[in-house]
């Protein structure tokens with residue numbers, strides 16, 4: 001179902017993460033997501049598009065030349081209280097469509113979106129929770145932490161550009177949180193995988209949520225399945241984006257990449 005929201009507030013949470021709050025009657029049909037990693041697909045028209053404001057993406061694709069089709073980008077629902085929809089968007093330099101849109105968003109702008117979808121929620125029956133990711137996964141991880149039961153423990157490893165890129169997180173359960181800081185070197189891609197490999201796992205059944213950059217997610221997933229013996233059913237792993245690829249390019253090869261991720265562990269413990 002197609003919805004639309006009007007930008008109410010724009011707030012920079014960190015130098016590269018901007019919080020957009022959308023409001024308005026165009027959101028009234030938006031379902032309350034049951035998943036804490038719920039996401040919406042937003043549709044952003046290219047500059048010079050012969051339509052504006054509220055539109056139906058499928059109709060635009062039928063009626064207009066491909067160069068005018070809106071770009072689709074996926075963003076997590078940080079919060080939806082039935083009136084206000086909160087999205088936290090990474091602004092990674094000047095590149096892309098979604099980042100620049102968010103960086104220049106202003107009160108009154110309209111954003112067309114579809115959804116929500118999703119698939120993960122902390123399982124109250126798990127003994128502890130492992131959540132790993134980068135800034136793109138931070139909204140889903142922040143929302144998920146708020147749903148971790150008070151008698152449970154969450155182990156969280158997040159990567160960002162430095163101390164001023166960290167955001168406060170709350171969790172009713174016990175929170176073991178470490179932020180890893182990139183150094184601007186090729187080794188940055190190993191920060192999250194190494195941090196997970198170095199963990200001393202608490203006793204009991206873990207449920208894992210590992211989302212973010214494709215190569216990092218692949219390495220962590222392989223480790224969790226083959227060396228830690230996690231069951232696939234206890235893991236939510238999603239390569240949200242891929243270095244050097246636009247979302248369009250990534251979506252074209254993502255299915256093959258995910259198949260290769262599965263092949264990594266075909267003969268493993270999982």
Ligand SMILES: Cc1cc2nc3c(=O)[nH]c(=O)nc-3n(C[C@H](O)[C@H](O)[C@H](O)COP(=O)(O)OP(=O)(O)OC[C@H]3O[C@@H](n4cnc5c(N)ncnc54)[C@H](O)[C@@H]3O)c2cc1C
Pocket residue numbers: 039073074075076077088089090091092095096097098099100135136137139140239240241242243244245246247248
């Ligand atoms: C289910 C799901 C939920 C997501 N939730 C969020 C969310 O809540 N917030 C969020 O910001 N992103 C989220 N993402 C990731 C987001 O959809 C992608 O990062 C998307 O590529 C951003 O689009 P863009 O137009 O800004 O950049 P693109 O045009 O897609 O890419 C341009 C360049 O920027 C690089 N790039 C893309 N994303 C990043 C990044 N995060 N950091 C550094 N470089 C990047 C690309 O590799 C490419 O080189 C989610 C993705 C999925 C699948």
